[in-house]
Amino acid sequence: MIRVQAENFDVGAEINALSNGNTAIGGICSFVGLVRDFQHTKDDATRVSAMTLEHYPGMTEKKLQEIEEIARNRWPLEDVLIIHRYGRMEPGENIVLVVTASAHRKAAFEACEFLMDYLKTKAPFWKLEEDEKGEGSWVDAREADDAAAQKWDPSAGS
Amino acid sequence: MIRVQAENFDVGAEINALSNGNTAIGGICSFVGLVRDFQHTKDDATRVSAMTLEHYPGMTEKKLQEIEEIARNRWPLEDVLIIHRYGRMEPGENIVLVVTASAHRKAAFEACEFLMDYLKTKAPFWKLEEDEKGEGSWVDAREADDAAAQKWDPSAGS
């Protein structure tokens, strides 16, 4: 299941709801991304006082659904949840949550990391960070994220 | 932090408590292992009606602390939580929880998977599964778990 929303979410409640009652699940892996208080795109860390996530309504939902489908085809998953927020957020707030449930530990871990790597490079979201003076700057895409997503491509060499 | 306990735990509450207020955290990875309703150690799956986890009090705490220390030395972690239960549990109940928090997504994922792989092969716990007739059988160690832990050994070849 995917959700794209402005509201915050309760990580704990979401994970608890996912596992409830399905005794075929042996492991649940989750990852939550949060707003940090420093900027990671520059050599010298600058304090970040807030962040605004812009997205492309329609395409976002489409891409997240595609990504979920790819993961379900690739790993034996009992359940998948992807929540991604948009709008203005302050340090410490949740941005994104991915939860994967499987009979098998390795499948849950791999699928969760795959989903995070893929949505970082495929889902149409853009971060605008505000520094302490209230000045905004668009965050540059990181090559490390492309490399992370690339490693899941079966056509790429090992 | 490590905890070895008979009581169940609330996955959501534990994760929420870990992140609270630390704005240096960029990502939190968690894994919860649950009691499944089938046995995975035999070719034909048998239904499991309950499981009892025996442990070695004292050595368990020592090994979990060592494992946490290894992870903290290897990855830049803001926080680590390992909870492992012992005693009798029914399908759907939590067995183990590992949570890792870091400024960086990759560190959180890797450390969490490392901790699970390591505690599966180093922490002195033994599973006794009960089938529907109430007969218990000790679960055999899986070679796949040894292989999973082995991959984190820097002295092993790639």
Add this chain to the structure above:
Amino acid sequence: MKILYFAWLRTTIGCAEEEITLPDDVVTVADVLDLLREKGGAYAAALGEDKVIRIAVNQDYANMDDPVKQGDEFAIFPPVTGG
């Protein structure tokens, strides 16, 4: 054709969405970008060869030589930075 701009492309061009009519000889993604660059000013700067941009046609990533038609939704944006 509806053109959408996101992130710094939206702020540089100063427009989130506009409607253009495709001339008959505009048949690929690259043709649409050339057409927009001809508007000059902020368009030419934002869509310059030195800029790294991504294109989606009807909400799927598209390459420069992919075909386009009048009814398409055409989006221009920087590499994504969510997650």
Add this chain to the structure above:
Amino acid sequence: MKILYFAWLRTTIGCAEEEITLPDDVVTVADVLDLLREKGGAYAAALGEDKVIRIAVNQDYANMDDPVKQGDEFAIFPPVTGG
């Protein structure tokens, strides 16, 4: 020396914990296992060469040729299956 048994070793031998006095010539982990095997019966069966067991001395994993002394805590158990 305190000997602890866990999991199927405990159920097969029928004992969770016992105290033994080490003879002078028992100085390694392997020596302790030989001493226990000499008790015969369930001990000989549970500690047979065909069985896969692990040893911890003072709550750390130990190898067959590691030294032991009277005051040690000596634990015998199968490969672990927690997590």
